[in-house]
Amino acid sequence: GIQVEQSPPDLILQEGANSTLRCNFSDSVNNLQWFHQNPWGQLINLFYIPSGTKQNGRLSATTVATERYSLLYISSSQTTDSGVYFCAGHNSGSARQLTFGSGTQLTVLP
Amino acid sequence: SAVISQKPSRDICQRGTSLTIQCQVDSQVTMMFWYRQQPGQSLTLIATANQGSEATYESGFVIDKFPISRPNLTFSTLTVSNMSPEDSSIYLCSARGGSNQPQHFGDGTRLSIL
Structure with missing residues (x-):
């Protein structure tokens, strides 16, 4: 299987700030997903994005499959x-x- | 998208006992999986539940400890056998309709062993 590396491991923001999270993978992927695990432990599907760019409200994601990475953008962050x-x-x-x-x-x- | 229901949602068990977790999907799915999430860690795949045949286990997980059933395309069970405190984790059921479709997760079963 593939190896998946995420950065940064920890991020602290003030409300209203923007952020970018990165995901690097070791091989080409057929499926790339972003999830949010809330404080209650629920795993929420954010994006199914094996390639291209998608947006959902304040969140957007971009996967560059040829370069084996994906980015998750959070704008105007909220608690x-x-x-x-x-x-x-x-x-x-x-x-x-x-x-x-x-x-x-x-x-x-x- | 598939809706996955797991039960129980949480349990506290005694050392040496076994617990069976049930997973029900609201539609027929090709693939079902069981993951474990130890405290503060990421998700690790335990096994792929194969309909009508033995599950495929990942390295470090064995059938005697984590027997899995999948009698049809919408239901699976995971048993955690002879539990010890090291088995305290969240166990998550997951399903996917096909190879190039998103994978969905249940809300997990929070298991604590005393």
Whole structure:
């Protein structure tokens, strides 16, 4: 399977600030997803984005498949954005399950 | 998108006992998976639940400890056997409709072993 690296591991922001989270993967991917795990432990699907750019409200994501990375942008952050952000991917090989990165712990201060 | 229901949502168990976690998907799916998330860690795949056959386990996980069933395309169970405090984790069920489709997760089962 692929290896997934996320950066930064921790991020503290003031409410209203913007941020960019990065995900690098070791091989080409058929599937790349971003998740938000809220403080109650629920894993929320943010984006399914094996390539290209998508936007959903204050969040957007871009995957550059040829360069093996994906970015998650959070604009005008709110305290409810706090939690852990994971990216996960799989390729077309025999290991088709999602492999997760280690996550970015985001804390948004009021 | 698939809606995945897991139960129980949490449990506190005694050392040496076993617990079975149920996972129900609201539509037929090709793939179902079980993940473990230890405190403060990322998600690690335990196994792929195969419909009508034995599950495929990842390195470090064995069938005797984590037996899995998947009798049809919408339901699976994971049993955590002979539990010890090291098994205290969140266990998550996951499903995907096809290889090039997004993967969805249940809300997890928070397991504490005393």
